[in-house]
Amino acid sequence: MLTINFLREHPAAVIERLKIKNFDATQIVAHVLDLDRRRRELQSEGDAIQAELNNLSREIGSMMKDGRKEEAEDAKKGIGKLKERQKQLSDAFDAASGEMQNEIIRLPNIPHPRVAPGKSAEDNVVVRGGGRIPELYPGAVPHWDLIKKYDIIDFELGIKITGAGFPVYKGKGAKLQRALINFFLDEGEKGGYREIEPPIVVNEDSGFGTGQLPDKEGQMYHVGIDNLYMIPTAEVPITNIYRDVILEAADLPIRNMGYTPCFRREAGSWGAHVRGLNRLHQFDKVEIVQIAHPERSYDSLEEMVNHVESLLKKLDLPYRIVRLCGGDMSFTSAMTYDFEVYSAAQQRWLEVSSTSNFESFQANRLKCRFREKGAKQTTLCHTLNGSALALPRIVASLLENNQTPEGIRIPEALIPYTGFELIS
């Protein structure tokens, strides 16, 4: 959520820069500024009346104390009218601020100046890449065949127990999950991240804080009886640790990470593209989150990008890093890098991480602020997060790229975690 102060001070710039996201903000901004003006007028008038009422009450108080009963009764006479007017004003104020809030919430985050314009993924900028795309042997097959062949992931069983998109990992398949999770967490710890094990259902306030609510409730599983949401990513609970918190500048940046299962309804997105592990309702992910000083948040972003890249290097996967263009970026992001690994049998790039700087967009919803040492006023923090990493597509590409006639080779770095070198 953009701050009203920023909108008030730079309306033209907001409109201009949101064009990069293909968003025409002209009407909303005009409407917001209008409501803001109205809201302030109403508040001034309402405050004046409240001040008058407060004074009257105080006077009546001292009259009663002195036993001047009649005088007090006299003073009460004008109050009804004032209160009536006050009620009108406060209703109008509530309406104006509520509407203003609803309008502001519709504005996406402003992209960083370095974000390229563009309509879709085609316009994303490949920043760099690494690894080697393997030559597969003639009998090579996609991962959905491999998992059956070696009986390591079972979709049918998942359908029986739960439904489509809830795979059951078995034997070495299950152990591979655990190995990857531990590997990612250990690497994160080396990178300075504190491990968090958060709840995997959250309340409405948390959903609002990170921007899932009110817009994207269709994406989340909702536990109706308790009004809780199953998290689509650990970003939600881990970032919400800092909701309504005022930090010291010296504490920044704060680095946290957590492994959680993630739940996504993915309504209406099933089809040929999303076969096998490419898209699931439940999957495992290690997420890294930073709370940063606004002047240094892009250093944090770079640090996070380098961290994610190091994971892909260690897993020996062919990857590329793309900076998303305006049209492909999420509503809440100011700058996003996607990481893709090449899945050799499917012959496509699969997104395995999205690492973003949200600047103050989430922090404003969260009311996550910091104070410079000795300063009186608070400033919004910047929040960032990134997958490090999401498992299913890593597994898909790992299985496909490393298949041999003898079985699937486990990357060197992972062997200490799996305890086996080959899935056969």
Add this chain to the structure above:
RNA sequence: GGAGAAAUGGCAGAGUGGUCGAUUGCGGCGGUCUUGAAAACCGUUGUCCGGGCGACUGGACCGGGGGUUCGAAUCCCUCUUUCUCCGCCA
């Protein structure tokens, strides 16, 4: 799940209808003293929204929401959370 008690500033903890944004202690910050530090003493110390170039100034906030009243931290309703006891239990 049942019964009872409670929720106040960073923390502890007063305050049961009238000048209370709130006594006090601790902590924090600044100062005096000291070569320096500690102790002692003095001062200061919340968040948010308005108005003003500014000095400054109006308003809101005592778990959330609603109500009674000229006036609510204080009374009433409701929700949430915590604690104690009972029940159940990884």
